Amino acid sequence: MSMSALLSALRGAGRQQLSVSTVATRxxxxxxxxxxxxxxxxxxxxxxxxxxxxxxxxxxxxxxxxxxxxxxxxxxxxxxxxxxxxxxxxxxxxxxxxxxxxxxxxxxxxxxxxxxxxxxxxxxxxxxxxxxxxxxxxxxxxxxxxxxxxxxxxxxxxxxxxxxxxxxCTEVALLPEPTVWAPASWPSELHGQLVEAIWNKEKPDVTIKVGGETFVAHRWMLEARSPVLKEDLSLTSDLHVANMDAEVFKTLLQFIYTDSPPLVEEATTPEKLLVAADRYRLDKLKLACEEALCRHVSLDSVAATLVLAERHCCPVLRGACMRFLSSPGNLEAVVASDGFELLKTGCPSALLELVVNKVMRQEQ
The missing domain is CATH 2.60.210.10 (Apoptosis, Tumor Necrosis Factor Receptor Associated Protein 2; Chain A)
Known part of the structure; x- marks a missing residue:
């Protein structure tokens, strides 16, 4: 069993704050x-x-x-x-x-x-x-x-x-389970009532084709929620969205109407939803995706997650990855894996920052 699978199993059993000591021979x-x-x-x-x-x-x-x-x-x-x-x-x-x-x-x-x-x-x-x-x-x-x-x-x-x-004997200090952002102001049943009222008031006037599926929506709602969609709709009422899964856009559309981030892990992959939220400048949804991904930072995922955070300007997620890699033993473990090449090509500045900080700690 890999370390990430072991930690996932332990967290699934209710153990949310974990640390691991690995004893091996060299x-x-x-x-x-x-x-x-x-x-x-x-x-x-x-x-x-x-x-x-x-x-x-x-x-x-x-x-x-x-x-x-x-x-x-x-x-x-x-x-x-x-x-x-x-x-x-x-x-x-x-x-x-x-x-x-x-x-x-x-x-x-x-x-x-x-x-x-x-x-x-x-x-x-x-x-x-x-x-x-x-x-x-x-x-x-x-x-x-x-x-x-x-x-x-x-x-x-x-x-x-x-x-x-x-x-x-290497002590790997893992991040405690972060507090996941969740809106506390609107009861879930109110979301449904508001959306129903909107749909009953006027018919959708925008058609959006994504991944072989067609969605309809209200222009004024899309323009009010996303500056990117507002710009796209200034040219046409029939949008074609490329490089996105239909399920991801469906979740995105639900957030636009309800302003309530979904249960990210259940709705779709957090990585894809984060990319979509960043693409359409939906900052609240993007933050929810960042914090969902913080829950699963591990030795197996941290390199790809840090590259994602750097590419889409995610300070919360980047901070979680950098803290994880700064813990004793974690950076060495990633350097010895395939994740090292990913860090070198995807976020060399972050890798340099980690190495410099490590050297400074050793000199103190």
């Missing part, structure tokens, strides 16, 4: 190549029981150091006959988690391909905090180093692949 792999030019001379200079301590590398939010003993690690009977390799955890911050790691070390051949590999299966990073770290006392013996395969031109290259698995 796997990060970093690679590092140790290249020793003039290996024969270097191993002599380093000597026995001596290590080459390399610069630290950062993988998975932690610092690591590779320790290489060309002539083996001391206190073993193999000292001087093998190469010893260890990975050491170099960062020691307080309250730092103990992630799981996997280490793979490979000697590269002349084509840059692994020709000899050893692997440490999953272990805790705390095992790598000893003085030399965790790894292999006997990574490879000197006699097994092939001059043509491993030491061409007296160069030894070892590839390290370090995978760090950390736990992530």
């Amino acid at each position: 796997q990060t792999t970093g690679s590092h190549v140790l290249r020793i030019d003039g290996y024969t001379q270097v191993s002599k200079l380093v000597g026995k029981d001596k290590r080459m301590r390399l610069e630290t590398i950062s993988v998975g939010g932690h610092d690591w150091r590779i320790n290489c003993y060309p002539n083996g690690y001391s206190w073993t009977k193999y000292e001087g006959s093998h190469i010893s390799l260890f990975i050491k955890k170099a960062s020691h911050r307080e309250a730092e988690e103990d992630p799981t790691i996997k280490v793979e070390a490979s000697i590269l051949d002349q084509a840059g391909m692994p020709s000899y590999t050893k692997t440490i299966p999953e272990i805790r990073a705390s095992a790598c905090t000893h003085i030399h770290g965790f790894g292999w006392n006997r990574f490879i013996s000197h006699k097994d180093l092939d001059e043509e395969k491993h030491l061409k031109d007296d160069c030894l290259a070892i590839l390290f692949d370090l995978t760090v698995v950390t736990k992530e």
Whole structure:
């Protein structure tokens, strides 16, 4: 079940104000190549029981150091006959988690391909905090180093692949259920009486064709309610409305006569009705659609909803989307989904605003 479906089910059961904490693992792999030019001379200079301590590398939010003993690690009977390799955890911050790691070390051949590999299966990073770290006392013996395969031109290259698995707990703060605007001044039965009185007083004098259906209406009512319809009717009494569903226009016409926003979710899709309300400059209906859409802002819908709000100048809906995306974890989740491309192309300024605000919060 998707997150949006889960939240819809919970809200349908009466739980209107929700927050979600998601616990998951994150796997990060970093690679590092140790290249020793003039290996024969270097191993002599380093000597026995001596290590080459390399610069630290950062993988998975932690610092690591590779320790290489060309002539083996001391206190073993193999000292001087093998190469010893260890990975050491170099960062020691307080309250730092103990992630799981996997280490793979490979000697590269002349084509840059692994020709000899050893692997440490999953272990805790705390095992790598000893003085030399965790790894292999006997990574490879000197006699097994092939001059043509491993030491061409007296160069030894070892590839390290370090995978760090950390736990992530992301709190996604969801918007509380917004208060939906609803007119409180006119009883519903009065609407019906007024509309009936209008129709009984005079016959409709305007014909409107929408999506294969024909509607009739009163010119004076349409002109009084919508400046766009007033302009359209200055040219003709027979209107043809393109790019709109008949059901959407029917809901629009009901609002024009009653001044009462319908139950938007039941009448038609709020998105289409919002576009129609904006097209005919019916601000009260547009606001009702905005607030209806605010009820359903989720990770799956927020990108498309924000683009809709930007395109049709909907400050209430835009504010709801921006607050949702500003909550911890939500922007990251949308960026990792198909919604990121929609935000980049549909509302780049809003995306930039979100990123800038996030950076500013992190710097505080």
